[in-house]
Amino acid sequence: MQMSAGSVDIEKASFRYSQSDRLALNEVNLSIAPGEFILVAGPSGCGKSTLGSMINGLIPHLREGSLEGRVRVGGVDTRTSTIGDLGLRVGTVFQDPRTQFFTLNTSEEVAFGCRNHGMDRTQIAERVTNSFAAVGMPELAGRDLLELSSGEKQKVALAACYALGPRIFLLDEPSANLDPAATAELTKMLAELKRSGATIIVLEHRLYYLTGLIDRVAYLNEGRIQTIYSAGEFLALSKEQLTGLGLRGCTYPIPLPLGMESSTGKPATPTGACTFTCEGIGFHHPTARPPKADTASGKPNSPGLEDITLQVTSGEIVGITGANGAGKTTLARVCAGLEKEQAGRVLLNGIATPARDRLGRVYLVVQDSGYQLFSDTVIGELRLGRRKTSLEAEASDRDILTRLGLWTYRDAHPAALSRGQQQRLTIAAALAADASVFIFDEPSSGLDYRAMATVAGLITQLAEDGKIVLVISHDNELLAACCTRLVTIDHGRVIADAPMKRASLQSAAAETETS
């Protein structure tokens, strides 16, 4: 019994969601031994999350649908067990930290599960202390959850699982919201957990940070486990083979190709070039508390900006990087006119433009672009806010939708589109509203290789059409694929600004055409 506590056995398991007519998972067989580190990879929609829900008992206990086959976790059939009981065997770290916390205080959060299981107070206190130690952050105890950085929230989520003493840990895209430094911390934490003998199952698109830990890789595609690789076999796959499977690269850091003094810096500039200029922008949140500089982890939530000067010409694609909390998003909000600069000025085509007039002309495409859609049809999305329609406007709408491959969906509901299509529709709406500057905030987070390549293609196309594009991202694969210049921000200041050679992204252009 003790031996099987960390094992997972999935035998011929199939699952169909009740609203769907297609199997989300089809006769999956997977046997995971105690102490194994398994990576589950595969393109978006391949069934990774469904497999995760099967293991932690959300299937069949919460998700509606029909389950066939047998799933045993720690020797127990998930059908005859309860989610609560399975929670003692499998600790799940869900993707979005914002919606997996039940309290507002870190210690209370870690104690939450123990409390539900009626452990006594002494035991709870002991487990909470041990759990914070296990994630390497005893100083995280007793903090306000809303003040933590993404990396710290991830640690609290893991500590909260650890407190229940499971032998199996399941993590769903744990790196999605992390910057490279926090991702490195995550690798360390997972290594520690593996050393303690726990079984670890990670569902991921980004692979580079796990290469030293994996024992086996299950490659899922269209609801089936296509191949199970040993670590050696998987790491021996070439970049082309990974791309063929729709997977991200296994190596990091992907060197961002800087330099090439002679030919870059001046990309192909179309005639009648537009410019976007920030001149000495300064900004501080009025409500921001003084930053707690003394605590190494205590990043201020809303960083300010100091004397940011930046000029971008149409055709350029400027990547903006920097650690979480460096001020990237604040800069984007100021540029887009959502916040008013307190010092300096922003110029569009050489004309100083106040925040109010930048709204909509400098277009911020948020991470979850589905949230930027408000109409009930695709074509309606382009007409929103327009006072009257004209024949020219109709023709231009048609042209925009055709170019972005959405014309055939013009009468569909935006919510029915895929995530990539929603992103393109957001851009279509911006084009219809005559935006000339596009700022993308983490456009590739949570995307598989193909979708990421599609985004890169889309961004390149915007620039070729004479738009000014800024891309905020931690994703070096994306930055390398599309940016012509790279700006690094730290503590609200520009610390580096250099031209960049665009890396060729295999089949990126082709993928854009087909999707």
Place this chain on the structure above:
Amino acid sequence: MTACPHPMAPISDLFPVQVRIDPRIRLLLAMLVTVASFALTSPAANGALVALSAALLIIVGRWRVAIAASALAIAVILSAAGIPVIQNRTVMLSFAMLGYLIQKLVVMSMMGMFLTTRVSIALAVSTLETLKAPTVITVPLAVALRLMPTIHQDWRALIDCLRIRGLAPTPRSTLTHPLRTAEHLIIPMLMRALRTCDELASAGLARGLDVAGPRTILHKLTFRPADIALVVAVVITVATIAVYPLL
């Protein structure tokens, strides 16, 4: 990290009840004073209850609010002296009524603040659980309070998205196109709330939210001598206020 030398030591460190006056005592006193303020209507009793509420607020450390609220109550009492001068009966009655309501409201607000000052959501839940409130009350209350910051964040993100699209509601658009405004605000908020609730439910169930059997109360509440002394003092004061006019 380091093993705790004393088995009981970590509890007081991890989940300390760091509030002056036990929350259960606060609940009792808040109810007592509020009921008294509605039962006793004489101006003298009103004044005395305002003073008592202010004193209680000062005990939990909110002296600034206590002073501001008392000043408002005094202003109402002083202006009440001018009310009988008003000739028009309707106007006079309206003003008298307004003054009366403000005084009750001042007492109620002060007691509300007395009840919640420095009491975290978790401590409030522990208090209710200590008082044997059923789970059907405590769990939804905890989740509702927990959701407020998330809803606030979602709301701000939504308004930003609407501003970028040039669709942000203005007082004028709300009046001229109320349905459209509602559509742009309410539907996206509901969609987000649905998703949040689904994810929160998954996370909660995985950590035993629906496990049958008693849940552990995180904060150990104990009555201290000061708590008892305060209850005695307040009860005597309220009794005196109530009985004094009869003597």
